[in-house]
Amino acid sequence: MPEIITNPLRQKLLLCAVLLGVIMDGLDGSIVNVILPTMAIDFGVDPGTISWVVVIYLLMLAGFILVFGKLADTGLLRKIFILGFIFFTIGSAACGLSPDFVPLLIARAIQGFGAAMLAAAAPLFCIRYLPSSMLGVSLAVLTAGSSIGFAAGPAIGGLIASVLSWHWVFLINVPIGIFAVIFTLLVVPKDGVWKKCVFDFPGAVALFILMTSGIYVLELFPLLGIINMGIITAAILCIISIILFIIRELKCRAPLINIRVFGHRRFTFVLLAFLILNVVFAGIIYLLPFYLSSAMHFDTATISLYLLIQPVITGILSIPFGKWSDRTGRRWFSVVSCALLIVSSILFALLIPEMGILPLISGLVSLGIMWGMAGGPVASRIVEEAPEKEKATGSSLMITVLYFGTVVGIALFVAVFTWVTGGDGVVAFADLPLPLFLDGFHAALWIGGVVGVSGLILSYVVTDAKKGPN
Helix, strand or coil, X not given: CCCCCCCHHHHHHHHHHHHHHHHHHHHHHHCCHHHHHHHHHHHCCCHHHHCHHHHHHHHHHHXXXXXXXXXXXXXXXXXXXXXXXXXXHHHHHHHHHCCCHHHHHHHHHHHHHHXXXXXHHHHHHHHHHCCHHHHHHHHHHHHHHHHHHHHHHHHHHHHHHHHCCCHHHHHCHHHHHXXXXXXXXXXXXXXXXXXXXXXXXXXXXXXXXXXXXXXXXXXXXXXXXXXXXXXXXXHHHHHHHHHHHHHHHHHCCCCCCCHHHHHCHHHHHHHHHHHHHHHHHHHHHHHHHHHHHHCCCCCXXXXXXXXXXXXXXXXXXXXXXXXXXXXXXXXXXHHHHHHHHHHHHHHHHCCCHHHCCHHHHHHHHHHHHHHHHHHHHHHHHHHHHCCHHHHHHHHHHHHHHHHHHHHHHHHHHHXXXXXXXXXXXXXXXXXXXXXXXXXXXXXXXHHHHHHHHHHHHHHHHCCCCCCCCC
């Protein structure tokens, strides 16, 4: 049993290490969004092909999270986390120095591989080494860090590229990564005795295939079309892998995931609510830069400043709300955050340039408060509602949903936008007439609001097991 850290300074240092890891993960999931056109020109590829710079990172990240979570749970937690920083840093350096497109994709895959290690290990540190009374605040730090990184990514990427070049969007990670390795070695407790166990390799392979093929379909079918042979093949592969994975996990004595955990209604409901929050949030954050550019005609620097409003507010509020929920319970934080998500979606769904910046700022502020309230309380509910012997599984599924929801959200909003505009995916955004662009933008945001209602219902029906933390 790991020793719980009671020293306040050591607790804060551990949270800083975790925060650094998840911010880097979230940041590099979106930091390239605004520089993709420039990279496409430099490498001489079309805008559809350059999207693989984003896709390959998300494939590796989502595909390996649960695998590394299982390995970390065997007593390799610190080692997995440090290796994550090392792979992430090496991949970042290789991305910035890539002479051609194929080496860039390989480097981006290495970066995503390291990101999966960081994402898998981060929540386990909070659960293993911090008091249960800090569950809300610690997971608030984790989830807010990831969402802040993802939301601030386009702004930071745009600023760096406008001052230097797109290469520095990746190279800036190198000194940060080196510092992170040293810092982690100093502040994170050493691993205990490694628990030798049977690792479910067939389950891991099936899981990786179903995750990567599923993400491939979600990310690229708006661009390639649902009847594209690659999309059809990936969809069939995903379905077959799901069936094989379920059969394997039900029969395996030491499964990668105990899927019977989904038989616990309360756990499944709070996990789905968290997924919905991430889906709608990611979709909004993905489409907003296009609105600011195409409808408001803002330059990159101005767009960056507006996009920083939400993560700044989230960063200010996350820890206070996390502490508050540790004392009073999580349910109403979850309910109110879902309500704010719906309000934000409606505000953006009504936006037109003639309204000026006040409604835009109001929506960004609402979104910032929403995630400030949601991060710790909603993520904590997942761990709390997991069966006692499945807390590690609960934390791994929570962090998987955090990143998988991002992929689903982007794909959903882009699919709705493309269907309404009759366009050819993200490559056509900038070329659409403004009225048609607004039709697609508004439709996607209305769908987001509708999806948010289901999250509110799921959050409301699961009451707190008791007042305060478990």
